Structures are given as C-alpha cells and as structure tokens.
Amino acid sequence: MSVELALTGARAGYGTIEVLHGLDLAVPAGKVTALLGVNGAGKSTTLRVLAGVLPLRSGSLTWQGRTITRMSALERARSGLMFVPDERAVFATLTVRENLQVVVEAIGQRDISPALEAFPRLRERLGQRAGTLSGGERRMLALARALLARPRVLLVDELSLGLSPKVAGELFTWLATVALGGTTVVLADQYTNDALGLADIVYVLHRGECSFVGDPAELHPAVSAEPV
Structure with missing residues (x-):
C-alpha cells in the first residue's frame, strides 16, 4: 500500500501552546484515514498542518515522497490537496x-x-x-x-458537527462515493459509527499524540459508539 502523505515528528500549535507533540502519521493513497478523538485531541490541528494552514514548528511532511513542509497552503490546494474546515x-x-x-x-x-x-x-x-x-x-x-x-486528496474536518443524523448520513455516503473514485480522504471526527464504517485506517489522537493506529474493527464497539 503506497503512502500519500507522511507526517513525521510533527510539532505544531498556537502561540505558546503546543498541540501536536511529535506526531507521526502515514496516510495511504486512495484510502480513507479517520482521525478520531475528543475535542482538543489535535485532530483539527493535524488537518491544518497537512493543508499548510498551520506551519510545523518541527518535523516534516511529504506528499508521495516529495517534501512539502515549506509549500504554502495555496500551492498545496492548486496541486490538489483540498481542505474543508469545520x-x-x-x-x-x-x-x-x-x-x-x-x-x-x-x-x-x-x-x-x-x-x-x-x-x-x-x-x-x-x-x-x-x-x-x-x-x-x-x-x-x-x-x-x-x-x-x-482533489487528489480531500481533508475534511468534523463532517458531522452540529448536523442531524439524517444529514450527516447523507454526507458520509457522498464521501464514501468520492473515496471509491480513488480520492485519498482524511477525515477528522469524534468517535462515530459512520466515521469508523467509512475508514480504512484509524488514528485515535489524545492530547496531540497517537494512542491507537490500526483497522477500525480493532476498536472495541463500546468505545466506537460514543466519544470518550
């Protein structure tokens, strides 16, 4: 499985506050990667780093093997790395x-x-x-x-935030169709069955670090059903 985006030793934050503490992330090409965790876990910050909206304080980011750590958000978007913020x-x-x-x-x-x-x-x-x-x-x-x-890569932050289950389900269905077409998707959300059902690989973030990475089926059903 080839890697689309690889984040290595990522440290980033806002002002004097560091949110990501040396995070490593490997996004497989043509698959759906879910970033899960409660508010403040670092999900949105990770997407902003990938999109180039927030610079890395240290660490590196590669896109299909090419280092893009210093590439601007506009250049990334023009190259097909699209970010949909919350x-x-x-x-x-x-x-x-x-x-x-x-x-x-x-x-x-x-x-x-x-x-x-x-x-x-x-x-x-x-x-x-x-x-x-x-x-x-x-x-x-x-x-x-x-x-x-x-987009070649679609970064989506909190797809279901504030939406009814019906509308959220419609959007997850659309995103699944996009992924089936070959677009690499990185989705940040809280623990939801929809996100887990869509994902090929899951990263669970906790206070800016990765507490779990693996197949969605490896997460305990009781954990996957509700935020923790």
Whole structure:
C-alpha cells in the first residue's frame, strides 16, 4: 500500500501552546484515514498542518515522497490537496452560485454542474446567500466547492458537527462515493459509527499524540459508539 502523505515528528500549535507533540502519521493513497478523538485531541490541528494552514514548528511532511513542509497552503490546494474546515468553509456573503463559480473560474472552467449533481439541494439555493443556509446545506456547499477543484486528496474536518443524523448520513455516503473514485480522504471526527464504517485506517489522537493506529474493527464497539 503506497503512502500519500507522511507526517513525521510533527510539532505544531498556537502561540505558546503546543498541540501536536511529535506526531507521526502515514496516510495511504486512495484510502480513507479517520482521525478520531475528543475535542482538543489535535485532530483539527493535524488537518491544518497537512493543508499548510498551520506551519510545523518541527518535523516534516511529504506528499508521495516529495517534501512539502515549506509549500504554502495555496500551492498545496492548486496541486490538489483540498481542505474543508469545520468553520468558515464558504463565503457567507456570496450566493451559492457565486461560491461555486469562484472555484471553477480559479481552475479555468465554467461548469458547476458536477456540484449540483452531487448535491441536488444546492440547485434550489443557487441565488441564496451562503450565510443564510442551514448547517447541513453549508457543509454540502463546502464539499461541493472542494469537489469542483478535482482533489487528489480531500481533508475534511468534523463532517458531522452540529448536523442531524439524517444529514450527516447523507454526507458520509457522498464521501464514501468520492473515496471509491480513488480520492485519498482524511477525515477528522469524534468517535462515530459512520466515521469508523467509512475508514480504512484509524488514528485515535489524545492530547496531540497517537494512542491507537490500526483497522477500525480493532476498536472495541463500546468505545466506537460514543466519544470518550
């Protein structure tokens, strides 16, 4: 199994606070990697490091064997490493159509139909400002924007946060389809059956370090059902 992204000895944080304490992470190509753990475990910080939004204080990051530790977030995105954060993932003052057009124009295209085919509900909201959408619709729009960029790697932070089980299930189903198409996915979430059911490999983070790595089936059912 080839490695898409490899994080070695990663230390990162905010101000004087270090969040990641020498974390090692190997993301297999074309698979789904789940980063699990409670709030504050370091999941979002890890994704921000992978996306280039947060710089490493020490350690290294490679992408298909090439060191990208100093590559900017914009360069990573242009190369196909797309990040969908848990907040501020859409332009709230722009309409749904404008949010989608920003992406296709940036990559030299004009067709937003793949996004509308993936999320038909957005077709009904094209003229609506993104900031007035429901939480689930905003997540759909954020994922649709990433889809239009044709990602090689998709980093998704807290997919199910604040969503009803029904809407969260729809988004997990969509993400599974994307993964089956060959896109490498890294998903950060709390312990949920949906995340575990989707993942090929699981990392459980605790206070910025890895407390478990392996097959989702190795986690005890009682642990996987609820956050700890």
